[in-house]
Amino acid sequence: MSSEVLLVSAPGKVILHGEHAVVHGKVALAVALNLRTFLRLQPHSNGKVGLNLPNIGVRRAWDVASLQLLDSNFLGHSDGAALTPEHVEKLKEVAGFPEDCMDPERLSVLAFLYLYLSICQGQRWTEENLELINKWAFQGERVIHGNPSGVDNAVSTWGGALRYQQGKISSLKRPPALKILLINTKVPRSTKALVANVRSRLLKFPEIVAPLLTSIDAISLECERVLGEMAAAPTPEHYLVLEELIDMNQHHLNALGVGHASLDQLCRVTTAHGLHSKLTGAGGGGCGITLLRPDLARPEVEAAKRALRDCGFDCWETSIGAPGVSVHTAASLDASVQHALDSL
Numbered sequence: 620m621s622s623e624v625l626l627v628s629a630p631g632k633v634i635l636h637g638e639h640a641v642v643h644g645k646v647a648l649a650v651a652l653n654l655r656t657f658l659r660l661q662p663h664s665n666g667k668v669g670l671n672l673p674n675i676g677v678r679r680a681w682d683v684a685s686l687q688l689l690d691s692n693f694l695g696h697s698d699g700a701a702l703t704p705e706h707v708e709k710l711k712e713v714a715g716f717p718e719d720c721m722d723p724e725r726l727s728v729l730a731f732l733y734l735y736l737s738i739c740q741g742q743r744w745t746e747e748n749l750e751l752i753n754k755w756a757f758q759g760e761r762v763i764h765g766n767p768s769g770v771d772n773a774v775s776t777w778g779g780a781l782r783y784q785q786g787k788i789s790s791l792k793r794p795p796a797l798k799i800l801l802i803n804t805k806v807p808r809s810t811k812a813l814v815a816n817v818r819s820r821l822l823k824f825p826e827i828v829a830p831l832l833t834s835i836d837a838i839s840l841e842c843e844r845v846l847g848e849m850a851a852a853p854t855p856e857h858y859l860v861l862e863e864l865i866d867m868n869q870h871h872l873n874a875l876g877v878g879h880a881s882l883d884q885l886c887r888v889t890t891a892h893g894l895h896s897k898l899t900g901a902g903g904g905g906c907g908i909t910l911l912r913p914d915l916a917r918p919e920v921e922a923a924k925r926a927l928r929d930c931g932f933d934c935w936e937t938s939i940g941a942p943g944v945s946v947h948t949a950a951s952l953d954a955s956v957q958h959a960l961d962s963l
Contacts, residue, residue: 624659624660624661625659625660625661625946626657626658626659626660626946626952626960627657627658627660627944627945627946628655628656628657628658628944628945629655629656629658629775629776629943629944629945630651630652630653630654630655630656630774630775630778630941630942630943631651631652631654631655631656631775632649632650632651632652632770632771632774632775633649633650633652633799633801633899633900633906633908633939634647634648634649634899634900635648635649635650635780635839635842635899635908635939636648636835636838636839636842636864636868637783637835637836637838637839638835638872638877638898638899638900638901638902639813639814639817639832639835639872639875639877639901639902640832640835640836640839641768641783641784642814642817642818643821643832644784644785645784645832645833645835645836645839646782646783646784646836646839646840646843647770647782647783647784647839648780648781648782648783648791648839648842648843648846649770649771649773649774649780649781649783650774650779650780650781650794650939650940651774651775651777651778651779651780651939651940651941651942651943652801652937652938652939652941653796653937653938653939653940653941654801654935654937655941657952657956657959657960659960666682666683666684667680667681667682667683668680668681668683668686668735670728670731672724672727673959675723675724675727676724677724677727677728679714679728686713686735686736689713689736702733702758702761702762706733707729707762710729710732710733710762711729713732713736714728714729714732716728716729723763726762726763727763729762729763730759730760730762730763731759733758733759733762734755734758734759737755737758749776749777749943749944752776752944753772753773753776753777756772756775756776757769757772759772760772768783768786769783769786769788770783770788773788774943775943775944776943776944777790777943778940778941778942778943778944779791779794779940779941779942779943780794780846780939780940782843791843791846791847792847792850793850794846794850794939794940795846795849795850795853795940796938796939796940796941797861797910797911797938797939797940798910798911798913798936798937798938799908799909799910799911799936799937799938799939800889800894800896800908800909800911800920800923800924800927800934800935800936800937801899801906801907801908801934801935801937802885802896802906802907802908802909802927802932802933802934802935803905803906803932803933803934804879804881804882804885804904804905804906804907804932805881805904805931805932805933806879806881806903806904806905807904807905808879808901808902808903808904808905809901809903810900810901812903813877813901813902813903814901816876816877817875817876817877820875820876828875831871831874831875834867834871835868835871835872838864838867838868838871841860841864842861842864845857845860845861845864855912855914858910858912858913861910862895862910862912865895865896865897865910866895866897868897869882869886869896869897869898872897872898872902877898877901877902877903878898878902878903879898879902879903879904881904881932882898882902882904882907884930885907885909885927885930885932886907888923888926888927888930889909889923889927891926892919892922892923892926893915893919894909894910894911894915894923895909895910896908896909896910909923911936920936924936
């Protein structure tokens with residue numbers, strides 16, 4: 620076994636403003652979350668390529684020689700090539716999965732196989748080319764989600780904050796590193812179903828729902844303006860505006876029908892501690908975010924976290940505007956991350 624190890628990490632992502640309205644051509648703001656996924660690449664001399672994803676219980680290995688003998692011409696080896704259902708079915712065959720498999724764990728294996736087979740066959744791979752990393756990450760997204768927006772891979776690649784509208788993605792310059800709580804209600808939901816429900820409500824009540832979408836768009840634009848000002852000199856007044864925008868957007872999202880009792884409970888708990896929260900993503904459960912002003916007393920933040928956990932929610936204190944994909948030395952990692960990697 621070689622001792623050469625490459626450690627790479629990428630941030631998570633949350634939608635700050637613009638959920639669902641973005642589907643209808645409005646602006647969404649997505650930010651990199653400083654909760655990172657770490658990847659350890661280590662050469663082995665056993666003739667196998669292994670995939671170990673401990674958080675979701677995936678552990679697989681394949682003979683490198685067998686993979687190299689595969690006819691992988693179906694992949695196209697082009698970061699612009701369209702991924703078809705036929706490609707996915709071929710990947711299922713390679714992985715030994717049934718045709719009807721759609722669970723996230725197996726889809727993650729298919730994404731890995733697609734990227735491994737495509738990249739290892741190509742000659743253009745360079746680790747420091749962020750554009751190429753982003754394009755290949757998008758291909759992995761297509762395996763899992765079918766028709767992704769491109770926001771997730773872009774935020775994880777470049778970090779910071781992005782503005783997304785009608786397929787156009789641009790970076791916000793020097794976004795402030797806002798502190799937040801990320802709360803998982805543990806309530807499962809279907810993004811596809813929630814998007815369809817909003818579309819149905821728009822068709823049924825166009826004069827009511829269309830102005831809501833326009834207002835959410837205005838909230839995103841106002842937030843973008845405030846974040847731009849904060850990059851130069853943040854003030855307490857800026858945080859008050861951000862809190863107002865969070866409250867208004869949450870009410871709008873409830874009016875669109877994508878709220879949930881668990882999210883209402885989340886907002887009540889944080890409001891009782893002087894904090895402001897909204898859902899992030901599709902809604903219907905899932906996750907919410909809570910803004911933490913810099914002047915908050917530490918005991919108040921801890922009390923809010925305990926109250927949220929008492930509700931059965933998972934809660935993490937973190938920040939947004941994190942760096943994008945990064946390469947690390949072992950010595951630079953936190954002890955907890957190093958311990959997790961060593962235990963694989």
